[in-house]
Amino acid sequence: MARYRGPVEKLERRLGVSLALKGERRLAGKSALEKRPYAPGQHGQRKAKVSEYGLQLREKQKAKFMYGVSEKQFRRLFAEAARREGNTGALLISLLEQRxxxxxxxxxxxxxxxxxxxxxxxxxxxxxxxxxxxxxxxxxxxxxxxxxxxxxxxxxxxxxxxxxxxxxxxxxxxxxxxxxxxxxTRIPEREEVIIPVEERYIVELYSK
CATH class of the missing domain: 3.10.290.10 (RNA-binding S4 domain)
Incomplete structure (x- = not known):
């Protein structure tokens, strides 16, 4: 799967969270997500029940799109984090932060x-x-x-x-x-990295 190159504000609306993809526009409170805090499309305002797999996939998409990595790169980073000793999810975030x-x-x-x-x-x-x-x-x-x-x-x-x-x-x-x-100066601890991603769902997704 190639790196996402589509409209980033639609992407944030679909995932329901700011991924810091719009810089100054976001800081000025002018992002599409703030104006329309619901998914794009005709049925975007409907509240749909999300499955466990859906939750896991959404968290992976958040991390992948936020850091701008392809599916292949993301899998490689996860595989490396899984090989290391320690918390796999926290190690994954550390590897992303070191890019x-x-x-x-x-x-x-x-x-x-x-x-x-x-x-x-x-x-x-x-x-x-x-x-x-x-x-x-x-x-x-x-x-x-x-x-x-x-x-x-x-x-x-x-x-x-x-x-x-x-x-x-x-x-x-x-x-x-x-x-x-x-x-x-140093690799950050997981609790220092403030991002809207729950990496435990990503670990569950790849552990199946």
Missing amino acids: LDNVVYRMGFASTRRFARQLVTHGHILVNGKRVDIPSYRVRAGEKIEIVEKSKENPQIVRAIELTNQTGMVAWVDVEKDKKYGIF
Whole structure:
């Protein structure tokens, strides 16, 4: 299954939760989900009973679409989390948080993960001084993430950094906003990652 490229606001309405896919529009309270908090389509306002499988699938879709990964990538990450010792669901979230595009987003250099992915693929990001254009690159604790010199005045990047004054910064990154670089200081604990996903349902789904 390919990565989702359709209308993201319809996707959020269908899943009934904000997935941080619309950046500044979401922060301004102008997202379609706030205006129409029900599923799209003719029968969107009907309350349908959701099966156990439906709940499990919905949680997987939330995580997959939020982090912008394909079905194949998601399965690989889950398989890796399942092989490790510890809580599989928590490990899965940790692996997703270590993706380079997500770290760029967490550092406030992009207002959405989708834009962060574009910055990475278009060569605007350095990791420890070297250009890395692979969004799935796994960032390790202590690595330095930096905007390339020629892109530091990009209006979208500048605006995204300004928005962090409103949204705040997560505890596991240390960012120098003026110099547009940051350090991924550590892998976050699951309880620190505030996302609308109940990963236990994902574990149940893949454990069948």
